[in-house]
Amino acid sequence: MAVTIKDIAKLANVSITTVSRVINNKTEGVSEETRERILQLVKEHEYQPNAIARGLVTKKTKTLGLIIPDITNPFFPDIARGVEDSAHIYGYNVFLCNTDDNLDKESEYINALKEKYVDGIIFTSSSIPKQEHIKELIKSGIPIVIMDRRIESDDIYGVFLDNYEGGYIATKHLIDLGHKKIGCITGPLYSKSARERLEGYKGCLNENGLEYDESIVFEGDYKINSGITGSEKLLNLNKKISAIFVCNDLMAYGSYKTIRSRGYKIPDDISIIGFDDIYLSQILEPQLTTIRQPAYDMGLTAARMLIKLIEGEKLNRKIINFKPKLIIRQSTDLIYK
Amino acid sequence: MAVTIKDIAKLANVSITTVSRVINNKTEGVSEETRERILQLVKEHEYQPNAIARGLVTKKTKTLGLIIPDITNPFFPDIARGVEDSAHIYGYNVFLCNTDDNLDKESEYINALKEKYVDGIIFTSSSIPKQEHIKELIKSGIPIVIMDRRIESDDIYGVFLDNYEGGYIATKHLIDLGHKKIGCITGPLYSKSARERLEGYKGCLNENGLEYDESIVFEGDYKINSGITGSEKLLNLNKKISAIFVCNDLMAYGSYKTIRSRGYKIPDDISIIGFDDIYLSQILEPQLTTIRQPAYDMGLTAARMLIKLIEGEKLNRKIINFKPKLIIRQSTDLIYK
DNA sequence: CTGAAAGCGCTAACAT
DNA sequence: ATGTTAGCGCTTTCAG
Numbered sequence: 001m002a003v004t005i006k007d008i009a010k011l012a013n014v015s016i017t018t019v020s021r022v023i024n025n026k027t028e029g030v031s032e033e034t035r036e037r038i039l040q041l042v043k044e045h046e047y048q049p050n051a052i053a054r055g056l057v058t059k060k061t062k063t064l065g066l067i068i069p070d071i072t073n074p075f076f077p078d079i080a081r082g083v084e085d086s087a088h089i090y091g092y093n094v095f096l097c098n099t100d101d102n103l104d105k106e107s108e109y110i111n112a113l114k115e116k117y118v119d120g121i122i123f124t125s126s127s128i129p130k131q132e133h134i135k136e137l138i139k140s141g142i143p144i145v146i147m148d149r150r151i152e153s154d155d156i157y158g159v160f161l162d163n164y165e166g167g168y169i170a171t172k173h174l175i176d177l178g179h180k181k182i183g184c185i186t187g188p189l190y191s192k193s194a195r196e197r198l199e200g201y202k203g204c205l206n207e208n209g210l211e212y213d214e215s216i217v218f219e220g221d222y223k224i225n226s227g228i229t230g231s232e233k234l235l236n237l238n239k240k241i242s243a244i245f246v247c248n249d250l251m252a253y254g255s256y257k258t259i260r261s262r263g264y265k266i267p268d269d270i271s272i273i274g275f276d277d278i279y280l281s282q283i284l285e286p287q288l289t290t291i292r293q294p295a296y297d298m299g300l301t302a303a304r305m306l307i308k309l310i311e312g313e314k315l316n317r318k319i320i321n322f323k324p325k326l327i328i329r330q331s332t333d334l335i336y337k
Numbered sequence: 338m339a340v341t342i343k344d345i346a347k348l349a350n351v352s353i354t355t356v357s358r359v360i361n362n363k364t365e366g367v368s369e370e371t372r373e374r375i376l377q378l379v380k381e382h383e384y385q386p387n388a389i390a391r392g393l394v395t396k397k398t399k400t401l402g403l404i405i406p407d408i409t410n411p412f413f414p415d416i417a418r419g420v421e422d423s424a425h426i427y428g429y430n431v432f433l434c435n436t437d438d439n440l441d442k443e444s445e446y447i448n449a450l451k452e453k454y455v456d457g458i459i460f461t462s463s464s465i466p467k468q469e470h471i472k473e474l475i476k477s478g479i480p481i482v483i484m485d486r487r488i489e490s491d492d493i494y495g496v497f498l499d500n501y502e503g504g505y506i507a508t509k510h511l512i513d514l515g516h517k518k519i520g521c522i523t524g525p526l527y528s529k530s531a532r533e534r535l536e537g538y539k540g541c542l543n544e545n546g547l548e549y550d551e552s553i554v555f556e557g558d559y560k561i562n563s564g565i566t567g568s569e570k571l572l573n574l575n576k577k578i579s580a581i582f583v584c585n586d587l588m589a590y591g592s593y594k595t596i597r598s599r600g601y602k603i604p605d606d607i608s609i610i611g612f613d614d615i616y617l618s619q620i621l622e623p624q625l626t627t628i629r630q631p632a633y634d635m636g637l638t639a640a641r642m643l644i645k646l647i648e649g650e651k652l653n654r655k656i657i658n659f660k661p662k663l664i665i666r667q668s669t670d671l672i673y674k
Numbered sequence: 675c676t677g678a679a680a681g682c683g684c685t686a687a688c689a690t
Numbered sequence: 691a692t693g694t695t696a697g698c699g700c701t702t703t704c705a706g
Contacts, residue, residue: 004683015693020685029691051452052392053683056698061389063453066433071414071421074616081409084435093449096403096433098421112430115388116400224620253620260622279411280617283561283590285597341699352677357701366675390699393682 003045011045012038023049055117064094064306065113065121069101074250074278075295076124079147082299083122090307092119107133114142120306124148143309147302150192157309159302159320163193166291166324167200170245170273173289173326175208178335179243179271183216185230185255187247194222197247197275216241220251227254235262242335243271249281252288252331267333277327286330294322340382348382349375360386392454401431401643402450402458406438411587411615412632413461416484419636420459427644429456444470451479457643461485480646484639487529494646496639496657500530503628503661504537507582507610510626510663512545515672516580516608520553522567522592524584531559534584534612553578557588564591572599579672580608586618589625589668604670614664623667631659 005023009016014034021030022038030038041047055061066083068076080096087094095118097109106125110133113121120143125134135153138144146158174182184201187194202212218233220226227246231254234241246252252274256266264270266286274281277292301320308315342360346353351371358367359375378384392398403420405413417433424431432455434446443462447470450458457480462471472490475481483495511519521538524531539549555570557563564583568591571578583589589611593603601607603623611618614629638657645652 006683016684017686017694018692021692024685031691034691048448048452050393050454050683052389052398052454053698054685055389056387056393056683056700057685059698061453070418071408072418072616074411074414077408077411077414080433081407081435084408084433088435088445091449093432093434093453095430096417096421097430098418098425108425111385112428115385116398116430117387117389253617256620256622280590280620283593283617283621285593285622343699353700354677354702355675358676361701368675371675387699390682391701393684393699394701396682 002050003047005047005049008038008041008045008047011041014038023047059117060119060310061117062092063116063118064092064303065097065109065118066094067097067099067106067109067113067121068124070098071096072098074280075248075276075293078278078295079124079299079302082296082301083303084299086300086303086307090304092303092307094303103133110137114140118142119310120144122147122302122306125151143306145302145306145309147298148193150196155318157305157315157318159298159305159322161193161293161298161322161324163196163324164200164203166275166293167197167245167247168204169200169324169326170197170275170291171201171204172208173328173332174243174245174271174273175204175210177243177271177332180210180335181213181216181239181241181243182210183218183234183239183241183244185218185220185227185234185244185246185251187219188221189219194247201245215239220247222248222250224250224254227251228258229254231255231258235259235264241270243273243332245273247275249274249276249278249288249290252281252290253284256284266331271332271335273332275324281327282329284331289329289332290327292325292327294325298322339387340384341387342384345375345378345382345384348378351375360384396454397456397647398454399429400453400455401429401640402434402446402455403431404434404436404443404446404450404458405461407435408433409435411617412585412613412630415615415632416461416636416639419633419638420640421636423637423640423644427641429640429644431640440470447474451477455479456647457481459484459639459643462488480643482639482643482646484635485530487533492655494642494652494655496635496642496659498530498630498635498659498661500533500661501537501540503612503630504534504582504584505541506537506661506663507534507612507628508538508541509545510665510669511580511582511608511610512541512547514580514608514669517547517672518550518553518576518578518580519547520555520571520576520578520581522555522557522564522571522581522583522588524556525558526556531584538582552576557584559585559587561587561591564588565595566591568592568595572596572601578607580610580669582610584612586611586613586615586625586627589618589627590621593621603668608669608672610669612661618664619666621668626666626669627664629662629664631662635659 005016009019099105124147186198218230220230274290277290281288342353346356359372436442461484523535555567557567611627614627618625
């Protein structure tokens with residue numbers, strides 16, 4: 001059996017209150033001498049306070065929940081790492097939860113996390129309209145920060161990326177290179193961020209005197225395969241498309257495959273721009289031009305925000321929007337070079 | 338304030354003992370009628386048992402710790418996902434801990450996890466000789482499963498890959514293709530698994546009548562850059578190397594870069610074989626031939642093993658060795674095709 | 675079939 | 691400066 005506060009108290013000939021005071025660094029009310037003595041005993045007997053017992057009375061567990069669709073999706077490890085680093089700095093541990101964007105699993109995890117009295121939750125939700133359980137979660141009073149995928153609701157704390165801007169600058173880059181027929185493979189359009197990227201594309205086209213042509217826009221699902229099929233459809237159109245805005249890097253790899261298998265060259269025949277800048281985008285051949293999403297920083301920020309929320313600090317903003325950044329590499333070039 | 342067992346008891350006009358019995362599915366000792374009534378109340382009032390309170394008395398938290406170097410390293414998300422999936426099936430949650438192979442951080446996390454009374458820990462350690470805290474951890478009685486990186490000690494539960502075999506079949510594949518001068522870029526040699534892969538390479542060379550030439554073996558650190566520099570050194574030798582066994586995929590990408598920048602073609606001029614088979618190996622151009630490590634399954638297995646350990650089930654084996662598998666793709670070919 | 679009571683290890687008033 | 695006491699919400703003997 002592990003040594004408890006009682007044991008230390010007995011050994012030090014003091015009450016457990018006194019021991020409690022010193023292990024919690026309460027400055028007042030303990031003489032330097034007894035403090036030393038207790039600290040000595042603590043070290044000697046390798047006493048570790050029982051966080052469970054502590055949690056039961058304080059209602060604080062120094063524990064966070066991180067709910068994401070899938071850690072295996074290359075976009076999330078950076079986020080998770082950011083969250084965990086932040087948490088670790090402040091003395092928190094984080095539960096990792098993979099939901100596969102599945103509503104039932106989301107509910108299961110939310111329940112489990114509540115039962116375990118996590119102090120707060122960072123939530124990346126499937127953006128499917130059914131957001132009842134999230135709103136409920138928010139109402140339930142447990143601090144929560146929404147990340148990455150926007151949820152329609154006021155009274156929410158969140159860390160997001162300006163996806164409109166991202167779609168805009170991606171398109172602008174292509175236009176600046178002289179492209180006029182720019183295809184687009186979107187994310188799943190039930191998701192707000194995917195719609196925003198598309199809107200950015202549209203908006204940019206518009207502002208630059210180019211017409212939005214729905215027939216060269218295809219909906220994908222952010223996975224490699226839909227990049228392949230989307231590009232195939234696009235190329236089958238025979239519309240002399242000279243560039244494609246592919247709304248995430250994973251799908252962009254799919255596009256690479258299709259384009260190459262058709263005998264075209266990137267960027268000579270077709271320019272490709274992606275979105276996310278996951279680490280292997282620079283490994284690809286040619287290196288992928290893309291819109292960087294600062295995933296690590298977003299994770300870091302989300303966790304810091306959540307912890308401040310938990311610890312009752314004032315936050316200057318409820319929503320933090322990160323700005324995407326154009327990373328020019330080799331997959332885009334002037335038209336008809 | 339959340340509703341407690343007391344509230345339910347009061348509402349049902351029974352003692353908390355009875356409520357406890359039904360929420361814990363104790364079959365005996367509750368009439369069907371009261372059970373129904375209580376269940377009804379539980380649902381109605383959305384009663385959730387407080388896992389902290391429960392943990393305080395049972396000493397079980399339904400919680401696992403997963404200690405890895407870095408979730409951002411593409412090898413670990415699959416493992417983490419396997420662990421988490423397994424845990425979820427059995428009703429456990431898992432704390433994610435990134436140590437960066439840093440001894441101090443390892444200790445910090447171990448302490449935090451012990452304070453939080455996790456039921457068990459899955460540990461992937463920096464393989465630096467200093468393994469005192471792990472052995473101590475093991476002695477401390479908390480169930481622990483070592484994963485991936487072997488630790489020298491008996492009385493250990495672990496899930497590993499047969500790295501010798503991996504190094505062997507990688508080399509064998511190259512030899513079968515007619516290669517005789519096969520360079521090698523190893524992992525960090527303080528790590529047992531890295532040494533084993535190298536031994537496999539040596540062993541295979543030997544058994545096939547080829548001499549082991551130390552001058553064409555360079556030590557890397559499993560990161561991209563060391564693949565680049567290792568390959569540069571190798572090529573600078575001008576030893577007519579026709580193939581390289583690069584001991585993980587990340588470094589293999591580095592090799593790709595170097596080789597291409599020198600104007601050589603893969604596999605025409607030089608064959609490359611990697612190790613791990615992280616998901617993007619098949620995205621690369623040319624697709625990377627590699628040795629697959631079943632990361633997801635290893636994670637799954639480790640967690641299942643740990644949970645059985647926790648729940649007192651008998652395990653037929655303390656060590657489970659996974660077999661690596663040769664995945665032939667496009668980066669290896671016959672010499673002088 | 676049901677309940678009373680003790681206690682898990684700790685914190686937090688409230689004394690002294 | 692230190693101690694006493696009362697819980698936190700639950701499980702678990704032990705009685706009835």
